[in-house]
Amino acid sequence: MVNSAHPRPSIDALQTELVQWRRQIHRFPELGFQEQVTSRFIAQKLKSWGLEVRTGVAKTGVVATLRGNSDGPVFGIRADMDALPILERNAIDYASEVSGVMHACGHDGHVAIALGAARWWSEHRDQLPGTVKFLFQPAEEGPGGAIPMIAEGALQDPDVEAIIGLHLWNTLPLGQIGVKAGPSMGDTAKFTLTVIGKGGHGAIPHQTIDAVVVGAQVVTALQTIVSRNVSPFEPTVVTVGKFNSGSNFNIIAQTAQIEGTVRCFNLEMAEWLPKRMEQVIRGICDAHGATYEFDYKRHYPAVINDPQIAALVRFVAEDFLGQEQVQPETTLGGEDMSYFLQKVPGCYFFLGSANAELGLDKPHHHPCFDFDETALGLGVEMFVRCTERFFSA
Ligand SMILES: [Zn+2]
Ligand SMILES: [Zn+2]
Numbered sequence: 001m002v003n004s005a006h007p008r009p010s011i012d013a014l015q016t017e018l019v020q021w022r023r024q025i026h027r028f029p030e031l032g033f034q035e036q037v038t039s040r041f042i043a044q045k046l047k048s049w050g051l052e053v054r055t056g057v058a059k060t061g062v063v064a065t066l067r068g069n070s071d072g073p074v075f076g077i078r079a080d081m082d083a084l085p086i087l088e089r090n091a092i093d094y095a096s097e098v099s100g101v102m103h104a105c106g107h108d109g110h111v112a113i114a115l116g117a118a119r120w121w122s123e124h125r126d127q128l129p130g131t132v133k134f135l136f137q138p139a140e141e142g143p144g145g146a147i148p149m150i151a152e153g154a155l156q157d158p159d160v161e162a163i164i165g166l167h168l169w170n171t172l173p174l175g176q177i178g179v180k181a182g183p184s185m186g187d188t189a190k191f192t193l194t195v196i197g198k199g200g201h202g203a204i205p206h207q208t209i210d211a212v213v214v215g216a217q218v219v220t221a222l223q224t225i226v227s228r229n230v231s232p233f234e235p236t237v238v239t240v241g242k243f244n245s246g247s248n249f250n251i252i253a254q255t256a257q258i259e260g261t262v263r264c265f266n267l268e269m270a271e272w273l274p275k276r277m278e279q280v281i282r283g284i285c286d287a288h289g290a291t292y293e294f295d296y297k298r299h300y301p302a303v304i305n306d307p308q309i310a311a312l313v314r315f316v317a318e319d320f321l322g323q324e325q326v327q328p329e330t331t332l333g334g335e336d337m338s339y340f341l342q343k344v345p346g347c348y349f350f351l352g353s354a355n356a357e358l359g360l361d362k363p364h365h366h367p368c369f370d371f372d373e374t375a376l377g378l379g380v381e382m383f384v385r386c387t388e389r390f391f392s393a
Contacts, residue, residue, distance in 0.1 A: 005325075007377045007380060008381065010123075011120055014380065017119075019112075019373050019376065021041075021111070021112040022108050022109050023094035024041065024094075025038055025041065025108040026095075026096065026103050027095070027096060028097060029096050029102055029103045029108070030060075030101065031139075031141075032082040032141055032145065033058075033082075033143075034060070035081050035082055035138050038111065039060040039061070039081070042136050043062050045115055045119075046062070049118060049119055050066075050122055051118060051122060051134070052064065052066075052067075057149055058138055058151075058154075059138060060081075060138040061136060061137055061138050061145060061152075062136040063134070064134040064136075065131060065158065066118060066121050066128070066132045067125075068125050068126075068130050068131060069127075070129050071130075072129040072130025072391055073130045073131070073161045073162075073390070073391070074161050075130060075132050075163075075164075075391070076134075076155070076162065076163035076346070077133070078134075078165040078340055079113065079114035079135070079165065080107045080137045080140035081136050081137065082107055083103045083105075084101070084141055085100060085101060086100070086365065086367055087099065087367060088102040088104070089367040089368050090367075090369075090370055092370065104364065104365050104367065105141065106167065106168035106364065106369070109168045109353070109379070110165075110166070110168065113379035113380055114136065116379070117132075117134070117384055117387070120384055121387070130391050131158055132387055133158065133160050135149065135154050135163075137336075140337075144300065144339075145336065146337065147336070155344060162306075162344060162345050163340050163344050163346035164348070164383070165337050165348045166351045166382065166383075168351055169350035169352055169353060169354075170353055170360075170369070171329070171350075171352075171354070172352030173354050174354060174374055174378075176326070176352035177313075177314075177321060177349060177350065178330075178350030178351075179310055179313045179326065179327075179347065180329065181311065183302050183305075183330065184348060185330070185331055185335045186235075186237075186302055186331065186333060186334055187264050187265065187270040187301050187302040187334075188261065188263055188298075188299040188300050188332075189261065189273070189296060189297060189298045190259070190260070190299060191260055191297070192257070192259050193258040193293070193294050193295075194256070194258075194292060195215045195258065195292050196211065196255050196290060196291045197211035197252075197253065197255065197256075197288070197289075197290045198289075199254030200252045201250070201251070202249070202251055202252055203250070205252060208252040209288055209289050210253065211252075211253040211256040212245050214284060214285060214288045215243060215258055217284050219258065221280045221283075222238050222277060223238070225238055225273070226238050234265070234266065234269060235263075235330075236262075236265075236269060237261070238260065238273070238277070239260050239261050241259060241261060242258065243257070243258050244257040245257065262277075262296075264302070265332075270298065270302075277296070278294055299334055300335060300338050302338060303337055303341060303348050305346070305347040306345035306346055309347040309390075310347045310349075312347070312390060313349050313382075314326055317349075317382065320382065321378075329350045335348060351375055351378060351379050351382065353372055353375040358372060
């Protein structure tokens with residue numbers, strides 16, 4: 001069901017421009033830390049509206065400060081702005097003009113929404129009893145722009161006291177909001193395992209250590225960690241996404257390369273999982289006389305929403321869109337918004353952007369991903385209302 005709530009008229013009036021900005025960015029997508037054109041576009045707009053703009057933060061990041069009518073607190077709004085290495089397959093007139101690069105996650109929309117909020121507040125400064133700081137972040141899809149932005153002082157001078165951000169979300173229909181206190185997005189890790197056996201003739205197995213057989217047992221046994229070692233009430237994923245081994249049908253493989261991703265919500269679990277995985281790997285390799293190399297890299301930590309700011313977002317969403325439109329959405333997908341949330345209390349929420357009737361419901365990172373642009377105005381209204389509520393609380 002598509003929600004019929006509308007932004008206030010002064011935000012509704014920005015809709016044409018929101019769509020233009022989003023489509024402009026969509027046509028010229030840039031990968032992480034290469035967002036030069038996007039960054040210039042953002043900075044030029046913000047300067048023209050009278051914000052104090054700092055560019056080149058974490059290479060291509062932009063930080064803009066808008067001071068209101070008094071020295072109230074500082075509220076942060078964060079938007080990521082990078083695209084993905086995907087060849088766009090949408091037949092639309094604003095399709096990517098950069099072959100092999102595409103805004104397939106909706107970050108073009110995030111930029112437009114944050115710009116819309118900046119534009120609106122710049123025209124309503126007299127109603128702003130504090131400061132709003134806009135953080136346009138590079139490289140969310142990897143290798144991660146939040147850490148260098150924080151290191152380069154994006155949260156300081158003036159010091160951000162609370163921060164919010166949103167992800168357009170095609171898992172939810174247009175106009176629904178997903179928000180939850182506490183863990184909201186996953187702690188993510190990547191592992192690479194090489195099982196080292198002893199290759200040989202396919203007809204003389206007793207003189208070999210078959211890396212395919214050992215590797216296959218490792219893959220199967222890894223599945224028992226989630227199903228038999230972890231509480232069923234603790235969301236956890238161990239995915240083997242890649243298994244490469246062997247060179248020919250009649251040769252016993254010397255090695256097997258196995259790669260995968262591990263997700264969870266809880267820090268203790270995030271630290272325990274690689275230890276348990278290695279126990280399992282070691283046990284199976286030992287049993288067969290194989291050896292192994294195991295590399296485990298933690299990626300982004302879990303997104304943990306502050307209970308008070310999450311309650312603020314939920315209140316605003318219910319007030320604007322209706323109680324039945326607000327869901328406690330979570331995902332084990334990763335987000336480096338988590339690093340900002342480790343520094344200041346805040347909330348990262350989902351804004352439903354799917355419209356199945358218009359065919360705008362492909363999953364994120366799909367070559368035909370697109371979303372209902374009505375969500376742009378709804379996003380601006382959410383950001384503006386959250387800011388108002390923060391300053392009035
Ligand atoms: Zn993404
Ligand atoms: Zn994304």
